Structures are given as C-alpha cells and as structure tokens.
Amino acid sequence: TVGQEGDYPVEVTLRYVAGERAGEERTVRAKYVAGCDGARSGVREAIGRQHIGGISAHAWGVMDVLVNTDFPDWRIKCAINSTHGNILHIPREGGYLSRMYIDLGEVPEDDDHRVRQTPLETVIAKANEILHPYSIDVKEVAWHSVYEVGHRVTDKFDDIPLDGEGNPRVFLTGDACHTHSAKAGQGMNVSMQDGFNLAWKLGMVLTGRSPESLMCTYSDERQPVAQQLIDFDREWSTLMARKPEEIEDPQELANYYLGTAEFPSGFMTQYTPSMITGTDEHQGLAEGFPIGKRFKSCEVFKACDGNVQHLGHHARADGRWRIYAFADAPGPGEASALADWATWLSESPESPLVRHTPADGDIDAVLDVKVIYQQGFEDIDLTTIDPVFVPRTGPYGLMDWEKVYAAGNGTDIFDERSISRDGAVVVVRPDQYVAHVLPLTATEELAAFFAQHLLPQKI
Amino acid sequence: TVGQEGDYPVEVTLRYVAGERAGEERTVRAKYVAGCDGARSGVREAIGRQHIGGISAHAWGVMDVLVNTDFPDWRIKCAINSTHGNILHIPREGGYLSRMYIDLGEVPEDDDHRVRQTPLETVIAKANEILHPYSIDVKEVAWHSVYEVGHRVTDKFDDIPLDGEGNPRVFLTGDACHTHSAKAGQGMNVSMQDGFNLAWKLGMVLTGRSPESLMCTYSDERQPVAQQLIDFDREWSTLMARKPEEIEDPQELANYYLGTAEFPSGFMTQYTPSMITGTDEHQGLAEGFPIGKRFKSCEVFKACDGNVQHLGHHARADGRWRIYAFADAPGPGEASALADWATWLSESPESPLVRHTPADGDIDAVLDVKVIYQQGFEDIDLTTIDPVFVPRTGPYGLMDWEKVYAAGNGTDIFDERSISRDGAVVVVRPDQYVAHVLPLTATEELAAFFAQHLLPQKI
Numbered sequence: 044t045v046g047q048e049g050d051y052p053v054e055v056t057l058r059y060v061a062g063e064r065a066g067e068e069r070t071v072r073a074k075y076v077a078g079c080d081g082a083r084s085g086v087r088e089a090i091g092r093q094h095i096g097g098i099s100a101h102a103w104g105v106m107d108v109l110v111n112t113d114f115p116d117w118r119i120k121c122a123i124n125s126t127h128g129n130i131l132h133i134p135r136e137g138g139y140l141s142r143m144y145i146d147l148g149e150v151p152e153d154d155d156h157r158v159r160q161t162p163l164e165t166v167i168a169k170a171n172e173i174l175h176p177y178s179i180d181v182k183e184v185a186w187h188s189v190y191e192v193g194h195r196v197t198d199k200f201d202d203i204p205l206d207g208e209g210n211p212r213v214f215l216t217g218d219a220c221h222t223h224s225a226k227a228g229q230g231m232n233v234s235m236q237d238g239f240n241l242a243w244k245l246g247m248v249l250t251g252r253s254p255e256s257l258m259c260t261y262s263d264e265r266q267p268v269a270q271q272l273i274d275f276d277r278e279w280s281t282l283m284a285r286k287p288e289e290i291e292d293p294q295e296l297a298n299y300y301l302g303t304a305e306f307p308s309g310f311m312t313q314y315t316p317s318m319i320t321g322t323d324e325h326q327g328l329a330e331g332f333p334i335g336k337r338f339k340s341c342e343v344f345k346a347c348d349g350n351v352q353h354l355g356h357h358a359r360a361d362g363r364w365r366i367y368a369f370a371d372a373p374g375p376g377e378a379s380a381l382a383d384w385a386t387w388l389s390e391s392p393e394s395p396l397v398r399h400t401p402a403d404g405d406i407d408a409v410l411d412v413k414v415i416y417q418q419g420f421e422d423i424d425l426t427t428i429d430p431v432f433v434p435r436t437g438p439y440g441l442m443d444w445e446k447v448y449a450a451g452n453g454t455d456i457f458d459e460r461s462i463s464r465d466g467a468v469v470v471v472r473p474d475q476y477v478a479h480v481l482p483l484t485a486t487e488e489l490a491a492f493f494a495q496h497l498l499p500q501k502i
Numbered sequence: 503t504v505g506q507e508g509d510y511p512v513e514v515t516l517r518y519v520a521g522e523r524a525g526e527e528r529t530v531r532a533k534y535v536a537g538c539d540g541a542r543s544g545v546r547e548a549i550g551r552q553h554i555g556g557i558s559a560h561a562w563g564v565m566d567v568l569v570n571t572d573f574p575d576w577r578i579k580c581a582i583n584s585t586h587g588n589i590l591h592i593p594r595e596g597g598y599l600s601r602m603y604i605d606l607g608e609v610p611e612d613d614d615h616r617v618r619q620t621p622l623e624t625v626i627a628k629a630n631e632i633l634h635p636y637s638i639d640v641k642e643v644a645w646h647s648v649y650e651v652g653h654r655v656t657d658k659f660d661d662i663p664l665d666g667e668g669n670p671r672v673f674l675t676g677d678a679c680h681t682h683s684a685k686a687g688q689g690m691n692v693s694m695q696d697g698f699n700l701a702w703k704l705g706m707v708l709t710g711r712s713p714e715s716l717m718c719t720y721s722d723e724r725q726p727v728a729q730q731l732i733d734f735d736r737e738w739s740t741l742m743a744r745k746p747e748e749i750e751d752p753q754e755l756a757n758y759y760l761g762t763a764e765f766p767s768g769f770m771t772q773y774t775p776s777m778i779t780g781t782d783e784h785q786g787l788a789e790g791f792p793i794g795k796r797f798k799s800c801e802v803f804k805a806c807d808g809n810v811q812h813l814g815h816h817a818r819a820d821g822r823w824r825i826y827a828f829a830d831a832p833g834p835g836e837a838s839a840l841a842d843w844a845t846w847l848s849e850s851p852e853s854p855l856v857r858h859t860p861a862d863g864d865i866d867a868v869l870d871v872k873v874i875y876q877q878g879f880e881d882i883d884l885t886t887i888d889p890v891f892v893p894r895t896g897p898y899g900l901m902d903w904e905k906v907y908a909a910g911n912g913t914d915i916f917d918e919r920s921i922s923r924d925g926a927v928v929v930v931r932p933d934q935y936v937a938h939v940l941p942l943t944a945t946e947e948l949a950a951f952f953a954q955h956l957l958p959q960k961i
Contacts, residue, residue: 441598
C-alpha cells in the first residue's frame with residue numbers, strides 16, 4: 044500500500060516462500076518501489092494496473108545449434124519462407140553456432156499450453172521440412188525452447204490512476220509491464236532503457252537535485268515506447284509468418300527490416316515535450332540533433348591533443364546533464380556570442396550553473412559543459428580559454444583538458460549535424476536524449492528550462 | 503651444467519634465499535632452461551656468456567605527474583630542448599597524467615651511482631628550469647625514478663659457444679640479454695617477442711613436430727634484433743640529449759621518429775634465410791609480404807557471410823603454421839592452378855599436410871590452410887568448394903566456414919599487397935613472420951621447405 048505521508052510512504056508485505064521462515068510475513072517501508080518482477084508481476088497486481096492483450100495463437104520453436112549442412116547461406120542472417128512454414132535464421136558468435144526460430148504453426152484454442160511440451164526432435168524435423176531440399180545434420184543443441192507469442196502491455200507504469208494526480212511511488216519495468224516475442228531482439232534493450240530512465244530520475248530526486256514531480260515522467264515516457272515495441276514486434280511476427288503465396292515481393296521483408304533499422308539501434312524513440320524535454324522552436328539551429336531523440340554522436344577533434352574522438356564517447360553514465368555549446372564563427376579569445384554566453388553561465392545569478400550546483404560540489408557536478416569551436420584544433424590554446432570550459436575539479440583542483448573540441452578539417456560536426464554557423468546550445472539529458480536546442484543568446488530560456496526540473500541549491 | 507645425455511640433460515642448482523629452508527640447495531633436472539632472470543641474470547653467468555657494453559654517463563629522472571600548467575602542449579607528446587636541458591614528455595591515459603623524462607646531465611666518472619639518490623624535488627625543479635618561461639605546479643607524483651642509461655647486449659642468447667656446434671638447451675630472454683633506456687618504449691615489446699619466438703619453437707620440439715635443431719634459430723634470430731634495438735635506443739637518446747645550438751633543424755627529431763616508425767610498431771625486424779625462413783626467388787609474386795618480416799594484415803571478405811575482416815585477425819597464437827593460398831584467376835569449381843594445388847595438398851604422399859599431420863590430429867592441427875579468391879564473395883559457394891579449404895574438425899567434425907575469403911570489391915588484397923593474378927602461396931610462421939612465397943605450381947619446393955623443420959608424422 045502507498046501512503047501519503049512520511050519519508051517512507053510505501054509499505055510492502057513480503058512472504059518467505061522457501062527456507063526456515065517459509066510462510067512468515069515481513070513488512071518493508073520504502074521511499075520508492077520498482078517492480079522488476081517479470082511477466083507475472085506481483086507489484087503490478089498490488090497497484091491494480093491493467094495488463095492488456097492476450098496470448099496469440101502462434102507457436103515458435105527456438106534452438107541454438109551446431110550442424111553440418113548443404114544450405115549455402117548458413118552463416119548469413121536469413122528469413123526463410125517455404126510451403127511448410129518459416130524460419131528466422133541468425134548466425135551467432137564463434138563461427139559455428141546458429142540460432143533458428145522455427146514456425147510451429149497455429150495453436151488450437153483448447154491447447155492449454157501443451158504446445159510448449161513439443162519435443163526437440165519434432166522441432167528439428169520441422170526445420171528440415173521447411174529447409175527441404177536443403178537439410179541440416181544437427182550435431183549439438185546448446186539451448187532450445189518452445190513458446191507462444193503473447194503481446195501485452197500495462198496501461199500505465201506507475202501507481203497513479205489514469206485520471207489521477209500526484210507523484211508516483213511505485214514503478215514497473217521490463218516484463219512486468221510489457222511482454223512480446225523474442226524475434227525483434229529488443230526485449231532486453233527496451234527493458235534496460237526502462238531501468239536507466241527510472242534510475243537517473245530516482246537519483247536526481249533522492250539527491251535533492253530535482254523535485255518529486257520528476258517521477259511522473261517515467262511512465263509518461265516509457266509506456267508509449269513499450270506500446271511501440273509491441274506494435275513493431277506484432278508487425279514483424281506477422282510478416283515472418285506469411286505463406287509464400289501471400290508474399291508479393293521477396294524484397295519486402297528486407298525493406299521493412301532496413302526501414303525500421305532505427306528501432307533495433309535504439310534511435311527510434313522520440314520523447315514528447317515535458318519538464319525535461321523542450322519544444323522545437325529553435326530545432327533549425329541543430330537539425331542533426333532532433334529534440335527528444337537519442338544524441339547521435341559525431342567525430343570531433345580534442346583541442347588539447349588533436350586526437351579524433353566521438354563527442355558522445357565523452358558522456359558517462361553518471362547522472363549529469365550535458366550542455367554542448369557550439370561556438371559562433373569568431374575564434375577563442377575574440378568577442379563573440381559564445382564569449383558572452385560563457386560569461387553569463389559562470390557569473391549570472393540566473394545561470395543554471397550558479398543556481399543548481401551544490402555549494403560543496405565541483406562546478407561540473409550537475410551540469411557538464413563542453414564547447415565545440417568551428418576552428419581547427421591548432422588554433423585553440425586551452426590555457427587562454429574561458430575557464431568555464433577548462434574547470435579545475437577533483438581533490439587536486441586539476442585543469443580538465445577534455446571539454447574543448449574543434450570541428451577541424453575532415454569530419455566537421457557543424458556540417459554533419461547541420462548546426463548553425465551562428466552557434467547553438469544543445470542540452471542533453473543524463474540518459475543521452477536531446478532535451479533542448481537554443482540560440483547562444485537565449486539565456487533566459489536556458490535558465491527557465493533547467494528551473495523546470497532542477498531545484499535551486501544555493502539559497 | 504648442461505650434459506649431453508638423457509631426457510633431462512640440464513642440471514640447475516638452486517639455493518633458497520628466504521624462508522625456513524634458507525641456505526639449503528636443491529637440484530632440478532630439465533629438458534630446457536629459459537633464463538628470464540633480468541639484468542643480473544644468474545643463468546647468463548652460469549653458461550659463461552659475455553654481456554657487452556658499459557654504463558654510459560647520462561642520467562635521467564622520470565616521473566608520472568598530475569599538474570596544473572600554462573604549457574599549452576601538455577597533452578601532446580613533445581621533445582623539449584632548452585639551454586637548461588631536455589625533456590621527453592608523454593601524456594598518459596585518463597586525460598590528466600603525464601610521464602616526463604627529464605635530462606639530469608652528465609654523470610661524473612667517480613659518481614658511483616649516487617645520482618640515483620637525486621631527490622624528487624630536484625627533478626621537479628630541473629623540469630621547471632627546462633620548461634621556463636612555462637612552469638608546472640605539481641599536485642601529485644604517481645611514480646618516479648632516476649636512472650643512468652646503460653646499453654648492453656649478450657654475445658649469444660644460448661649455451662652453445664660462438665664457434666661451437668650442437669643443439670642449445672639453455673636460453674636467455676629480455677633484460678637477461680639486453681638492457682637499454684626506456685625512452686624508445688621497446689624494452690617490453692622486444693622482450694615479449696623473445697618469449698614468443700622461444701615458446702613456439704619449444705612447443706614444436708616438445709610435441710615432437712620439429713627436430714631439436716630448430717632451437718638453434720632462437721639466438722640466431724633474436725640476438726641481432728636486440729643489437730638493433732640498442733643501436734636505435736642509443737641514437738634516439740643521443741638525439742634527445744643535444745643542446746639547442748647543436749640542432750640545425752627542429753624538424754630533424756620528428757623526421758627520425760617518423761622514419762623509424764616501423765620499429766616501435768614491431769614491423770622493422772627481418773629474419774634472414776634459415777630452416778624456417780625461405781629465400782626470395784619468388785618474392786615478386788607477393789611483394790607486399792616480404793619474406794622474413796611480420797605478416798602485414800589486410801582486409802578481405804569472409805566468403806561465408808560477406809563480412810569484411812582483417813585476414814591477420816584470423817591467426818591465433820596457437821603454434822600452428824599458416825598457408826595462405828592466393829587463387830589464380832578462375833573461380834571456384836573451375837580448372838585452375840589452385841584446384842591442382844589443393845588436390846596435391848590433400849592427396850599427395852609428398853604433401854606437407856599428409857606428411858606432418860599427426861594421425862590422431864585434425865587435418866589442420868599443424869598447418870592451417872586458407873584460400874583467398876579473386877572473385878566477390880557472392881560468387882563463392884562453400885558447400886561446393888575443395889574440402890581442404892572447408893575441413894571438418896573438432897569433436898563433432900563440424901564444417902569450418904572461416905577459411906575461405908574473397909578479394910571482392912573495395913579493398914582488394916591482391917592490389918593492396920601486390921599479389922600476382924596467377925596466384926601465390928604465402929607461408930606464415932606461428933609467430934606471424936612471413937616464411938616463404940612460392941608459386942602454386944612449386945609443390946616440390948613447398949614440401950622441401952616444411953621437411954627442413956617439421957618431422958614426418960605417419961611412418
């Protein structure tokens with residue numbers, strides 16, 4: 044049960060199911076509870092959420108096998124359609140092992156999950172039937188299983204009613220709130236993204252950097268993603284399960300696979316405007332960083348040593364927000380919009396750096412500010428640059444040499460990501476999603492954006 | 503002492519130097535002994551070898567430091583020359599740490615190693631003196647040391663006298679047979695190469711695949727490499743230690759560094775003809791694989807799945823010899839010099855595969871044979887190719903899909919490595935050095951080459 048008062052408003056009753064104390068009950072009080080307890084989630088039931096969707100009527104056998112074969116494309120990912128059914132074939136690591144998803148056909152309504160008892164020999168025989176005139180001589184089965192495809196998603200991923208208000212205390216992640224087939228290869232990825240989305244927000248709230256209302260954005264953001272995954276998986280499974288005569292163009296499946304490639308890469312999700320995702324008035328200043336989508340990295344030159352590196356590889360999973368300042372045309376040391384912005388950022392009482400950095404923290408403890416110049420790295424001397432970009436941090440107060448980048452020759456991030464030559468400020472969330480794009484002059488908007496979800500630290 | 507008879511002809515007398523049994527002696531009898539016992543090697547002394555060269559008279563301080571500084575190139579590798587001396591500056595991993603080698607000047611003849619007691623503060627002061635007008639504010643020293651540069655090499659790396667005959671039983675590796683300064687950054691690399699060279703040869707002899715005479719090639723190959731390293735290091739140290747007025751062209755040092763880049767990359771060594779390195783009559787068939795030098799990898803297409811991979815990355819440190827058959831122009835299944843060669847290799851009683859593979863071993867247990875076709879990977883069907891290139895190995899007799907490659911479009915290894923369109927056979931040693939280049943028709947020479955250093959297995 045979830046109460047409304049005290050530091051630990053959630054009460055969880057647990058029962059030992061094994062060991063000496065089996066049957067005994069125990070009560071735990073918590074600030075927050077995350078239900079990562081799988082498809083039959085007890086947490087989901089306890090908060091009375093609806094799990095929507097049914098077991099569908101198609102069964103698949105799956106096995107990881109070592110074989111000898113005359114099938115020439117054995118080491119290539121294939122979707123195989125024949126009059127006897129379908130196989131999705133995925134070569135695995137190591138040069139020998141392959142995973143096969145084998146179509147076992149429709150499941151009768153009164154089957155009562157008996158299809159799950161299908162013996163391995165039947166699955167192998169079915170695979171050979173589908174592969175005919177080719178065949179496989181199975182030498183070893185490393186793992187196998189039979190499953191029915193079910194597509195289900197929970198109506199909301201926290202304990203606040205659909206039409207209710209307030210800040211949630213209980214959350215659902217992974218299989219507890221979305222189940223589907225394995226063939227899109229996205230179940231683990233999307234579930235880990237659930238976890239990361241939840242974790243950084245809990246971190247911000249529990250360390251006193253953000254208000255409790257931040258937690259509302261978890262279900263708001265992740266429930267639509269799960270729905271999208273399930274739609275994608277259903278479409279993919281349907282395409283796979285067709286008979287040859289239903290296929291007009293053999294290229295169609297390949298086209299669908301390529302057309303949705305952003306999905307398995309994790310780049311299809313786009314969060315909508317909220318307290319942590321801005322609106323797109325200034326999207327034109329950085330077309331290559333769509334607001335609400337994953338920050339798409341690009342190569343830049345580190346100004347301190349001229350090495351080429353991916354800008355995104357400098358972001359760590361440390362719960363910090365990142366502000367990328369793309370400079371306008373003047374170089375370091377010259378009067379510029381960037382120079383004005385940097386002065387404002389380090390000095391103004393309105394600056395998010397000044398307002399939201401704890402008194403006892405490094406200047407980059409909450410907001411990690413980096414700059415990318417349009418010049419080549421040879422033209423940038425870090426010892427003369429605005430100190431907000433070369434902060435002195437850590438126990439020794441050492442200069443940080445790795446926050447200043449150059450677009451340089453070769454790959455130019457300004458071209459690659461369509462960034463305005465008048466500069467731009469790109470704000471990226473702790474989970475690598477682009478939160479906002481603003482002009483260098485829009486200091487008021489930048490301050491207002493952070494004030495929506497970060498608490499003032501120096502009062 | 504090394505005897506001439508029995509399975510364990512080497513007798514080693516050891517004395518406990520600590521613990522309960524301190525002072526007690528113990529005798530060990532061995533087939534072979536490797537002296538990896540450092541600069542003051544007892545093994546070297548026991549076999550009466552000469553260690554040639556003296557302690558030279560130049561001292562260096564070395565330290566790994568965290569600093570704040572106004573020196574703008576702090577994160578770049580620099581050779582710094584000033585009137586007060588020289589610094590070799592090498593930024594290290596992690597973005598902050600740097601290693602500095604600081605010139606402490608000439609050491610008086612009667613110094614008796616007192617320079618090694620130079621305090622850290624003196625080394626830091628010297629660094630600042632050299633760096634002036636820049637300076638460093640040292641916040642932390644992770645490690646430091648002072649050393650004098652000594653260049654010494656042992657006359658031979660085994661127990662056979664310079665003008666003697668017979669098969670060696672005792673070997674020296676690493677600092678036991680070559681010492682030098684740390685600045686070329688090659689001491690560990692060359693020493694590990696010593697170890698690898700020795701290890702694969704011991705492996706071949708101890709498993710009965712090669713005769714004991716193979717062990718003569720260890721000192722023959724590695725002693726000249728050590729001599730070359732020491733010459734390189736002496737030249738490099740001398741260049742570094744010059745005064746500004748001795749330097750005509752500041753670019754000279756950079757030129758030397760770049761001109762000898764093959765050395766630190768490990769590609770400069772070239773072994774001379776021996777029982778395991780062929781002569782160069784047919785070098786013209788594969789100019790890009792110089793006999794005696796490291797096999798320089800190149801991208802190819804795996805025929806089984808079309809993936810681009812480095813050919814060299816398929817070689818493992820498993821003690822096997824590798825034979826790369828570069829096909830002539832006809833494709834798989836057509837009459838060709840390659841097809842004749844493959845038939846000879848799998849069937850002829852003269853074939854090294856037939857002669858040198860143990861009866862109970864996989865067909866690729868000693869010789870790992872791979873083929874590279876000139877065609878694109880789409881034109882190659884592994885299920886119809888000569889089985890010598892798709893062997894069935896391991897406990898399940900599984901088809902090996904990863905020994906057939908295609909030159910394909912894009913990077914073409916035939917062009918990149920100047921390989922004859924009439925084909926070529928490139929033999930590579932277990933330590934990745936190119937051993938031989940032969941035409942596909944030179945079966946007799948190929949058989950004779952392996953007969954020099956591999957024993958017949960099926961008599």
